[in-house]
Amino acid sequence: MTQDIRPFSVDIAQADLDDLATRLAATRWPTELPGVGWSRGVPVDYLRELADYWRTGFDWRAQEAALNAHPQFTTEIDGQRLHFLHVRSPEAGATPLVLLHGWPGAVTDFLDVIGPLSDPAAHGGDPADAFHLVIPSLPGFGFSTPLAGPGMNAEKIGGLLARLMAGLGYDRYGVQGYDTGSWVAPQIGKQAPEHVLGVHVNAMISFPVGVEGELDDLSEADQRRWDSMQTFNDGYLQCNSKRPQTVAYGLHDSPVGQLAWIVEKYKELTMPEDGLPEQSVDRDRMLATISLYWFTGTAGSSAQIYYEEISANDWTGTTGDWSGEAGGATDWTGEAGEWAGAARSGVPTGVLVSAHDVTVRRWAERDHDIVHWTELDHGGHFLSLEAPATLVEDVRVFFRKVR
Numbered sequence: 114m115t116q117d118i119r120p121f122s123v124d125i126a127q128a129d130l131d132d133l134a135t136r137l138a139a140t141r142w143p144t145e146l147p148g149v150g151w152s153r154g155v156p157v158d159y160l161r162e163l164a165d166y167w168r169t170g171f172d173w174r175a176q177e178a179a180l181n182a183h184p185q186f187t188t189e190i191d192g193q194r195l196h197f198l199h200v201r202s203p204e205a206g207a208t209p210l211v212l213l214h215g216w217p218g219a220v221t222d223f224l225d226v227i228g229p230l231s232d233p234a235a236h237g238g239d240p241a242d243a244f245h246l247v248i249p250s251l252p253g254f255g256f257s258t259p260l261a262g263p264g265m266n267a268e269k270i271g272g273l274l275a276r277l278m279a280g281l282g283y284d285r286y287g288v289q290g291y292d293t294g295s296w297v298a299p300q301i302g303k304q305a306p307e308h309v310l311g312v313h314v315n316a317m318i319s320f321p322v323g324v325e326g327e328l329d330d331l332s333e334a335d336q337r338r339w340d341s342m343q344t345f346n347d348g349y350l351q352c353n354s355k356r357p358q359t360v361a362y363g364l365h366d367s368p369v370g371q372l373a374w375i376v377e378k379y380k381e382l383t384m385p386e387d388g389l390p391e392q393s394v395d396r397d398r399m400l401a402t403i404s405l406y407w408f409t410g411t412a413g414s415s416a417q418i419y420y421e422e423i424s425a426n427d428w429t430g431t432t433g434d435w436s437g438e439a440g441g442a443t444d445w446t447g448e449a450g451e452w453a454g455a456a457r458s459g460v461p462t463g464v465l466v467s468a469h470d471v472t473v474r475r476w477a478e479r480d481h482d483i484v485h486w487t488e489l490d491h492g493g494h495f496l497s498l499e500a501p502a503t504l505v506e507d508v509r510v511f512f513r514k515v516r
Contacts, residue, residue, distance in 0.1 A: 117188070118186050118187075118188045118280070118281075119186060119187050119188065120184070120185070120186055121185040121186050121187045121196060121256070122181045122185060123177045123180050123181055123185070123256075124177070125173065125177065125408050129408055130173060133167075133168075133368055133404075133407060133408075134168050136367070136368050136369075137164050137165075137167060137168040137368055137369065138168060140164060140367075140368075140369045142157060142161060143157065144157070145157045151380060154373070154377065155373045155376060155377050155380070159389070160369065160372065160373055160376070163372065163376065163396075164368075164369050164372060166396070166400075167368075167372065167400055167403075167404075171397060171400045171404075172397070173401075173404055175397075176221070176397065176400075176401035176404070179224055179401075180198075180220070180221065180224070183198045183200050183227060184198065184199050184200065184201075185197070185198050185199070186198075186199055187256065188277070188280070190273050190276050190277060190280075191261065191273065192261040192262075193252050193257070193260070193261040193265070193273060194256075194257055194258065194259070194261075195249055195250070195252070195257050195273065195277060196220075196249065196250040196255060196256035196257045197220075197247055197248060197249040197250065197277070198220055198223075198227075198246065198247070198248040198249075199245075199246070199247055199248075199281065200227055200231045200245070200246040200248070201231070201245050202231045202232060202243040202244060202245050202246075203231075203232055203234075203243075204232075204234075204240050204241075204243035206241075206243075207231070207243035207244050207245045208243070208244050208245070208286070208287060208310075208512060208516060209244070209245045209247065209278070209281075209283040209285070209286035209287070210230065210244040210245065210246055210247070210286060210287045210288070210289060210508075210512075211247045211248075211249070211274060211278065211286060211287070211288045211289065211290075211298075211301070212226075212246060212247070212248045212289050212290070212294075213249070213251065213274075213288065213289065213290030213291070213293070213294025213295075213297050213298055214248075214250075214251065214254070214290075214291070214292070214293070214294055215290070215291050215292020215293040215294050215295070215316065215494075216254075216292060216293050216353075216415055216416070216418065216419070217374075217375040217378050217402065217403075217406065217415070218254075218291075218292065218293075218294075218402060218495070219250065219254060219255050219402045219405045219406070220248050220249075220250055220255060221398065221401045221402045221405060222402070222495065222497045222498055223246075223248050223497050224398070225398075225497065225498070225501040226497050226501045226504060226505050227246060227248075229501070229502070229505045230243075230244045230246060230505055230508065231243060231244055231245070231246050233509075238509070239509075242509040242512075242513070244287075244508075244512075245283075247277070247278065247281065247283075247286075249274060249277065251270060251293060251294075251297065251415075251418070252265050252270055252273065253265060253411060253414035253415050253417050253418060254409075254411055254414070254415045255405055255406075255409055255411060256409060258409060258410075258411055258414055259414065260414050260417060263417075263421070264421065265417065265418070265421060266418070266421035266422055267293070267296040267297045267300050267418070267421075267422060268300050268304075270297050270300070270418075271297050271298075271299075271300025271301040271303070271304055272300070272304050274297070274301055275301050275304050275305040275308065278301075278305075278308070279305075279308070283308075284308060285308055285309075285310050286308065286309065286310065287309070287310055287311045287312070287313065287512055287515070288301050288302065288309060288311075288312045288313070289312075289313040289314070289508055290312075290313075290314055291314065291315045291316040291317075291494070291495075291496065291497070292316045292494065293418055294314070295314035295315070295316055295317040295318075296422065298312045298313075298314055299312055299314075299462070299480075299481060302459065302460040302462075303459060306459045306460050309460045310460070310461075310512075310515050310516065311460060311461045311462070311463065311511060311512060311514075311515035311516075312460055312461070312462045312463070312481075313462070313463040313464075313465070313485075313507070313508055313511045313512070314462070314463070314464055314465070315464070315465040315466070315467065315470070315496050315504065315507075316467070316470055316472075316494045316495075316496070317464060317470070317472045317477060318342075318471060318472065319472055319473050319474075319476035319477040319479075319480060320476060321339075321473075321476060322476075327475070327476070331473070331475065332474070334488070335473045335474055335475060338470070338471040338472065338473050339471070339473055341471045342471045345471075346381070349374070349377070349378065350419060350423070352416075353416040353419035353420070354416075354419035354420050354422075354423035354424045355420070355424055357413055357416035357417050357419065357420050358413055360412070360413070360416060361412045361413025361414075361416065364406075364412035364413070365410055365412050365413060368407050371403060371406055371407050371412055372403055374412075375399075375402070375403050375406065376390055376399065376403070378494075379393070379394055379399055379495070382469060382493050382494035382495065383469070383493035383494065383495060383499055384467070384468050384469050384491060384492060384493040384499070386469070393493060393495075393498075393499050394495060394498045394499060395498070398498055459482060460482060461482055461484045461485075461514070461515045462481040462482050462483045462484065462485075463483070463484065463485035463486070463487075463507070463511035463514075463515075464477055464481075464483055464485070464486050464487070465487045465489070465496065465503075465504065465507045466486070466487065466488045466489065467489050467491070467492035467493055467494070467496055467499075467500075468489055468490055468491050468492055468493070469492065469493035469494055470493075470494070474486065484514060484515070485510070485511045485514055487507050487510075489503065491503075
């Protein structure tokens with residue numbers, strides 16, 4: 114550590130809250146085609162009602178208090194500011210655990226699991242399952258800004274977080290992550306295998322790499338997941354990975370633009386697929402995360418991780434694209450990406466697969482030392498928000514195996 118670890122609390126200026134309300138009230142709403150529902154994006158009527166609630170009904174100060182109920186800190190490593198929650202368990206022998214969010218996510222994703230994980234006895238659990246929690250805002254997200262520069266990919270973030278844990282005095286610890294966090298978590302294990310006792314992930318994506326026979330005889334579940342990957346609308350990913358700065362202007366200047374950009378992901382990536390987002394994720398929790406993106410101005414910096422992991426690494430090869438159509442924009446199967454073995458951490462890994470996830474087991478086992486695998490018949494991409502008790506239980510079961 115080159116800088117001290119300093120206490121931090123969230124305190125958004127009232128002027129910023131007033132500015133948000135003013136901008137929401139002055140929104141210039143577009144028209145839309147009749148009868149298309151969600152098929153072409155977020156419907157105007159739905160978004161107008163949600164924006165009105167954000168302006169008149171949502172209590173940011175309550176969400177701010179929920180964050181500030183937990184100890185928070187900032188530090189700087191290699192010029193990168195890092196913000197993190199550090200929640201010590203009352204159990205002296207608790208296992209240290211890093212929790213890593215994804216996009217569009219934030220430390221707010223984990224508010225419902227902090228108590229059960231850090232103090233299981235107070236939540237009907239076994240004290241032996243207790244964790245000391247370190248919950249960082251990934252670089253470019255939330256209060257871990259500004260980005261120190263280009264090149265902040267999963268590997269570099271993993272190295273920074275390994276150094277953070279060393280600086281906090283933790284010699285052996287676990288890591289849990291989803292989405293972007295499921296890219297970063299194995300990197301921590303890969304760079305600090307002597308310190309990481311296990312990696313647990315959900316919402317992981319595993320890719321084919323163009324090897325002969327890798328698509329043959331997939332299980333029914335894996336074939337369904339592969340089919341879902343090929344038909345997935347990755348428009349947001351294309352924008353984030355190819356032109357993150359251009360996308361940022363609209364999202365940074367328009368709160369309704371930021372609202373639509375993120376709430377569409379809550380709609381598409383949660384279960385039930387045909388339900389509204391708030392049927393899966395609490396409306397105030399969604400708006401807490403969206404507000405955090407807005408108040409910290411991180412629409413652009415958070416999208417940079419897509420550029421670093423996709424465009425900067427040229428995940429385009431010669432054997433086809435992830436939609437299965439030659440000539441498509443995003444190719445996850447070609448030789449340039451060399452996914453096989455690239456993320457292998459060498460530490461025990463557990464995978465939790467929700468009903469919505471597209472993790473193909475054969476490819477995941479190729480890239481990770483998997484010792485624990487759970488498949489659910491419920492839940493979506495954001496398990497810590499949609500099914501926190503399910504996530505907590507699987508984390509406990511996995512770390513009982515590897516502790």
